[in-house]
Amino acid sequence: xxxxxxxxxxxxxxxxxxxxxxxxxxxxxxxxxxxxxxxxxxxxxxxxxxxxxxxxxxxxxxxxxxxxxxxxxxxxxxxxxxxxxxxxxxxxxxxxxxxxxxxxxxxxxxxxxxxxxxxxxxxxxxxxxxxxxxxxxxxxxxxxxxxxxxxxxxxxxxxxxxxxxx
Numbered sequence: 790x791x792x793x794x795x796x797x798x799x800x801x802x803x804x805x806x807x808x809x810x811x812x813x814x815x816x817x818x819x820x821x822x823x824x825x826x827x828x829x830x831x832x833x834x835x836x837x838x839x840x841x842x843x844x845x846x847x848x849x850x851x852x853x854x855x856x857x858x859x860x861x862x863x864x865x866x867x868x869x870x871x872x873x874x875x876x877x878x879x880x881x882x883x884x885x886x887x888x889x890x891x892x893x894x895x896x897x898x899x900x901x902x903x904x905x906x907x908x909x910x911x912x913x914x915x916x917x918x919x920x921x922x923x924x925x926x927x928x929x930x931x932x933x934x935x936x937x938x939x940x941x942x943x944x945x946x947x948x949x950x951x952x953x954x955x
Contacts, residue, residue: 791949825898827901839871851893852892887915894927904935
């Protein structure tokens with residue numbers, strides 16, 4: 790129905806075939822640095838540890854290295870932070886991906902099926918993170934197949950059918 794395509798367009802990974810995307814008064818290039826993305830692919834390096842991944846991405850985002858330890862603690866990664874990601878479960882990898890997306894405290898957080906691989910407590914933890922990010926002032930866009938999760942985290946919900954709001 791176009792949900793992942795919408796996220797890719799908002800993240801500037803794809804161009805719309807019609808229309809334009811506006812990011813308030815920011816130019817698209819400036820907005821790119823304000824976007825955090827969690828997609829189907831975790832967008833992390835499996836041969837590196839969580840700490841190494843977060844340190845690498847902190848450098849790319851110009852985020853302070855202190856934010857790496859903050860994310861390790863926030864996402865309960867301390868016990869596994871120095872193991873290669875290829876040894877992680879899907880849920881653990883998803884937590885690292887979310888930590889990566891939040892390193893630079895983005896103004897726009899795009900989450901494409903973020904509860905994939907998370908158990909019930911992990912999903913509730915994710916909902917709490919979304920609540921915290923909204924309270925911080927971030928705009929959070931969540932794409933999900935789970936209406937109950939959408940109702941739990943959403944201020945507004947939209948349903949897409951064949952690429953159109955239903």
